[in-house]
Amino acid sequence: MFTHALNEKSELLRFSTSGSVDDGKSTLIGRLLYDTKLIFEDTLEALQRSADITGEGSINLANLTDGLRAEREQGITIDVAYRYFATPNRKFIVADTPGHIQYTRNMITGASTANLSIILVDARQGVVEQTRRHAYIASMLRIPHLVVCINKMDLVGFSEEVFKRIREDFEQFATRLHIRDIAFIPVSALLGDNIVEHSKNMPWYPGAPLLRHLEEVYIGADLDLSDPRFPVQYVVRPRDDRYHDFRGLAGQIAGGVFKVGDAVKALPSGKTSRIVAIHTYDGPVEQAFNPMSVQLLLADDLDISRGDMLVRPDNLPYVGTDFEARICWMSEEALMPNRKYAIRHTTRMTRCIVREIKSRFDFGTLLPQRPAPQLALNDIGRIALKTMVPLCFDPYERNRYTGSFILIDEATNATVAAGMIQEPPKSVPGTDEAEYII
Amino acid sequence: MNYRLSHIDALEAESIYILREVAAEFQRPVLLFSGGKDSICMLRLAEKAFRPAKFPFPLMHIDTGHNFPELIDFRDRRAAQLGEKLIVRTVEDAIAKGIARPTPGESSRNRLQTPTLLAAIEEFKFDCAIGGARRDEEKARAKERIFSLRDAFGQWDPKNQRPEIWNLFNTRINPGEHMRAFPLSNWTELDVWQYIDREKLEIPSIYFSHRRQVVRRDGQWLPVSDLITLKPGEEIRELDVRVRTIGDISCTGCVESPATTVQDIIAEIAAAKVTERGSRADDKRSETSMEDRKREGYF
Structure with missing residues (x-):
């Protein structure tokens, strides 16, 4: 059906999948790989061997994705697994995130860079708390596109009524989310209905099957091209007579477009200069945009190092040490106020103190709870932070790369939180902004 | 102007970012270069990340001694062309020193590369080894992070990996531990060949x-x-x-x-x-x- 993508101009689409236990997520991905002919004969052979050993008889598509020994023994998925497949116009990176233990942490890991998220709903169960949790996290992470796959349609007689009822349930609660684009697709991952081919069992469904949706969803507007942001990652200095004055500010553009001749401001110092060249190994370029990795050469020899940010003087991010953020707590040891952590934000590493836990999000009521004395593993909450040195940031909703951070426990070096910076209040000091659902 | 990157350009930009993270965050990194196709791509990506400067790390080959002769010629020539330092540590030597122990009847030396590599990491006090492994190669690799922590025994603990969120890598290690970094994690075999073709790599x-x-x-x-x-x-x-x-x-x-x-x-x-x-x-x-x-x- 499809061979691998041979088109060098093909686009990259990153998507994540999440669902509850047993709703067929691994089977769905196995099905996509199988039907796009990306399962190779030796992999199939290995699967057949393991099916014989476990006595399951037929090939279990889920075994294509459950790779580690403990997972096969317990029939569960432990960690985020990455899969790759391609069609002629797109290459796909799939982050397959398990639905049971550590689901929030794993889902955030898998979905943080995704253009699209697939949420599986078991047609027999409908929208459950886990569905709401996944949709909420996708919204919080500002994933632009969501696909709700209503799976196991074969077990509800391919019923249009069941599909419609689940869609309505989901839409009702989704009005409170910030997701631009939601698609609903009735599927049977096990049987392949509406995965690659349009299902003959569900003629009432007029939309595209899953794979065609993944191939055609418009992702051109997902990148931020309006606010130029260049976190300096590394300074290239050849120390060589031929390149005596060469000082390449290397990094990956986190937002917008930079052009030769542009005036730039270095933050947090506030000093200004001008871009005289954009260097790449393949020669100079006139302009560079998000997410290219380049070296910028400036007219003046400013004191700039890793962690600083270059921006346009007429389009500034926030610069400050105090801000509020929504975080997902990822450590067994609960977060208490006044703890100190290392914080990694863009290319800057510094320290911070958690001044206050403002609220903890309740997935049952979908409302913030106050007061919140602590945040436990997999909790999502709002905190106020103070950093040791100023950070240059945008609200997460404007830029996923200048608005995100992680917290690291300095004793264990474990990553304990993922954070999304919120728009600082513009109102009169002292009045708290209304907390919206996300 | 079309502000879109092809999938190969997007993968390249990500890999360059990862290589620069290694250079910025570690004191003594090393790039593992075998002369194979993946590590050939890694060298080009390192050129893209650091030229016109020299690489901020040496290259190292863990030589099994069971080689295709063509590969060794190529390895030495490529390192010389680039003007970069190449370290070679051999399984042969590790066996002589008792670091690596072949089991009776074991003909392949792939397994013996592990103790040889760990000894070399210790010898040079490397804190990060950059490898060319890809997640599409194998199921266990599919679950490994881009920055993968190894304990004092060089072991990988698949159940206790650090979450990798956005492009914010946690590269902190304690004394005795080291990191493995895999810039080609998201590349497939076909991507590698398309890159070799596009970059006209020997x-x-x-x-x-x-x-x-x-x-x-x-x-x-x-x-x-x-x-x-x-x-x-x-x-x-x-x-x-x-x-x-x-x-x-x-x-x-x-x-x-x-x-x-x-x-x-x-x-x-x-x-x-x-x-x-x-x-x-x-x-x-x-x-x-x-x-x-x-x-x-x-x-």
């Missing part, structure tokens, strides 16, 4: 079709060399073959192929029915053999 001649003496064993064509002893009933054939992945010569299977150009190889892979690791006898031993080797500290 590759060792054994990747192209050539006439070679081979013997059929365990469902694959093994190259005839001093290291292979014919078993009863096995006969030497001379075929037009090429290698798809390169390891210890005693267990690297060849595939019959007429491919003489990179374009031919791309067309062949696009139509292939077997994964590239399918031509590595060491991965076939058990369902979890890669996982087991990784836990012990393999690349």
Whole structure:
């Protein structure tokens, strides 16, 4: 059906999948790989061997994705697994995130860079708390596109009524989310209905099957091209007579477009200069945009190092040490106020103190709870932070790369939180902004 | 102006970012260079990340001694062309020093690369080893992070990996630990070949079709060399073959192929029915053999 993508101009689409236990997520991905002919004969052979050993008889598509020994023994998925497949116009990176233990942490890991998220709903169960949790996290992470796959349609007689009822349930609660684009697709991952081919069992469904949706969803507007942001990652200095004055500010553009001749401001110092060249190994370029990795050469020899940010003087991010953020707590040891952590934000590493836990999000009521004395593993909450040195940031909703951070426990070096910076209040000091659902 | 990157450009930008993270965050990194196709791409990506400066790390090869001679010539020539420092540590030497212990009857030295590598990391006090592993190669790799922490014994703990969120890598390590960094994590075999084609990278001649003496064993064509002893009933054939992945010569299977150009190889892979690791006898031993080797500290 499809061979691998041979088109060098093909686009990259990153998507994540999440669902509850047993709703067929691994089977769905196995099905996509199988039907796009990306399962190779030796992999199939290995699967057949393991099916014989476990006595399951037929090939279990889920075994294509459950790779580690403990997972096969317990029939569960432990960690985020990455899969790759391609069609002629797109290459796909799939982050397959398990639905049971550590689901929030794993889902955030898998979905943080995704253009699209697939949420599986078991047609027999409908929208459950886990569905709401996944949709909420996708919204919080500002994933632009969501696909709700209503799976196991074969077990509800391919019923249009069941599909419609689940869609309505989901839409009702989704009005409170910030997701631009939601698609609903009735599927049977096990049987392949509406995965690659349009299902003959569900003629009432007029939309595209899953794979065609993944191939055609418009992702051109997902990148931020309006606010130029260049976190300096590394300074290239050849120390060589031929390149005596060469000082390449290397990094990956986190937002917008930079052009030769542009005036730039270095933050947090506030000093200004001008871009005289954009260097790449393949020669100079006139302009560079998000997410290219380049070296910028400036007219003046400013004191700039890793962690600083270059921006346009007429389009500034926030610069400050105090801000509020929504975080997902990822450590067994609960977060208490006044703890100190290392914080990694863009290319800057510094320290911070958690001044206050403002609220903890309740997935049952979908409302913030106050007061919140602590945040436990997999909790999502709002905190106020103070950093040791100023950070240059945008609200997460404007830029996923200048608005995100992680917290690291300095004793264990474990990553304990993922954070999304919120728009600082513009109102009169002292009045708290209304907390919206996300 | 079209502000969109092709998938290869997007992968390249991500890999350059990862290499620069290593350079910025570690005191003594090293890039593992075997002369194979993945590490050839890594060298080009390092040029893209750091030129016109020199690489902020040396190259290192863990040499099994069971090599295709073409590969070693290529390795030395490429390092010299780049003007970068190449360290070679050999399994032979590690066996002599008692660091690596072959088990009786073990012909392949792929497993013995692990203690040799760990000893070299300790010898040079490397804190990060950059490798060319890809997640599409194998199921255990599919679950490994881009920055993968190794404890004081060089072991990987798959159940206790750090979450990797956005592009914010947590590169902190304690004394005695080291990091493995995999800039090609999100590349597939086909991406690698498309990149070799686009960048016009030279590759060792054994990747192209050539006439070679081979013997059929365990469902694959093994190259005839001093290291292979014919078993009863096995006969030497001379075929037009090429290698798809390169390891210890005693267990690297060849595939019959007429491919003489990179374009031919791309067309062949696009139509292939077997994964590239399918031509590595060491991965076939058990369902979890890669996982087991990784836990012990393999690349």
